[in-house]
Amino acid sequence: xxxxxxxxxxxxxxxxTIGDDEFQRLQTLLRENAEARRMLRDLxxxxxxxxxxxxxxxxxxxxxPMPSSRPVWRQSRTLAAAAACAALVLTxxxxxxxxxxxxxxxxxxxxxxxxxxxxxxPAPPVASFPEWISPTDSMLRSKDSPL
Amino acid sequence: xxxxxxxxxxxxxxxDYLRQWTHYAPALxxxxxxxxxxxxxxxxxxxxxxxxxWRKFSTLADxxxxxxxxxxxxxxxxxxxxxxxxxxxxxxxxxxVAKVADEGAEEMPVRGAQLAALxxxxxxxxxxxxxxxxxxxxxxxxxxxxxxxMGRTEGSLYQLLARIRQELLRCIExxxxxxxxx
Numbered sequence: 587x588x589x590x591x592x593x594x595x596x597x598x599x600x601x602x603t604i605g606d607d608e609f610q611r612l613q614t615l616l617r618e619n620a621e622a623r624r625m626l627r628d629l630x631x632x633x634x635x636x637x638x639x640x641x642x643x644x645x646x647x648x649x650x651p652m653p654s655s656r657p658v659w660r661q662s663r664t665l666a667a668a669a670a671c672a673a674l675v676l677t678x679x680x681x682x683x684x685x686x687x688x689x690x691x692x693x694x695x696x697x698x699x700x701x702x703x704x705x706x707x708p709a710p711p712v713a714s715f716p717e718w719i720s721p722t723d724s725m726l727r728s729k730d731s732p733l
Numbered sequence: 734x735x736x737x738x739x740x741x742x743x744x745x746x747x748x749d750y751l752r753q754w755t756h757y758a759p760a761l762x763x764x765x766x767x768x769x770x771x772x773x774x775x776x777x778x779x780x781x782x783x784x785x786x787w788r789k790f791s792t793l794a795d796x797x798x799x800x801x802x803x804x805x806x807x808x809x810x811x812x813x814x815x816x817x818x819x820x821x822x823x824x825x826x827x828x829x830v831a832k833v834a835d836e837g838a839e840e841m842p843v844r845g846a847q848l849a850a851l852x853x854x855x856x857x858x859x860x861x862x863x864x865x866x867x868x869x870x871x872x873x874x875x876x877x878x879x880x881x882x883m884g885r886t887e888g889s890l891y892q893l894l895a896r897i898r899q900e901l902l903r904c905i906e907x908x909x910x911x912x913x914x915x
Contacts, residue, residue, distance in 0.1 A: 593899065594895060597891075597895035597898065597899075598891070598895075599823075601891055601894070601895070602770065602771055602823070603888075603891055604823065606822070606823075609823050613825060613826060613829060616825065616829045616832075616833070617826070617828065617829050617832070620836070623829075623832060623833050623836055624836070624840075625902075626767050626833060627763070627764065627767040627833065627836070627837050627840065627844075628847065628902055628905070629767075629898055629899075629902065630763055630764075630766040630767035631763035631766075631767075631844060631847050631848060631851070632851065632898045632901045632902060632905075633766060633870070633898065634759065634762050634763040634766050634848075635759070635763075635848055635851045635852075635855070636855070636866050636867065636869075636870040636898075637772065637870045638759060639855060639867060639870075640866075640867040640868070640869075640870040640871040640872070640874075641870075641871065641872050
């Protein structure tokens, strides 16, 4: 049966932080104890998986705060670019919020306006056509008519 | 940019090998890591294993045995790497490495299940612990500088990481026990 001290020794072996004296005790343990050998393989499996996930990409990357090593001038340039972008966004927002409202024309009002305009137009001249006389009537009215 | 479409013929050995290798590499790496001193030695062994496995892939009759077969190749490469580094500090004796490797090769199917369970277990960790673990294991991360940023000693940070790993191990055991009952 392994105790916590044995497990810690295995962990230090995996981390490469084990001392020379302790290493001899670890060798004895591993030579005699199958459970210790199995635990070494199991702990190695955990370490390999953590390595794999940590190397897999930004999704699994460190999120601990890290001190910035970027030069001050580069930070200032980044801030200026961010401020310019913010100003552009605010200006665009202001324009869209306060531009004159477009309203739909009222059909009744439009119709009345057109009707008034037509009414104000000058009246058309009256047609002066000659009185129409039918050919029969004209013949009857003739002096030469037998009737 | 012009792109070309590659048609892979059915039963293409290269494609078969790559599929198998990609699928089982994480479990194999976990097995290898237990037998070597650090990550760079694990890289070395994995590279050699992948080359030898590719060269001999045509001799593997039963592809279902791929994990155990590659573990057997890796065992040989682990022992070869151990001999190359034998004069360095903190190298486990060969008989111990052989025992860890032999038992580990038999456990390959379990290793895959453990890795799958780990995804959920890591996701369930409290946010701060998960972020800390992933930060510490990120490529190029330095425990010394991380400890300085957190205002802790290196030793206390190593202890904290050890507790997180042990917590994850308990979570794996609970998950696999639940799955075995279901």
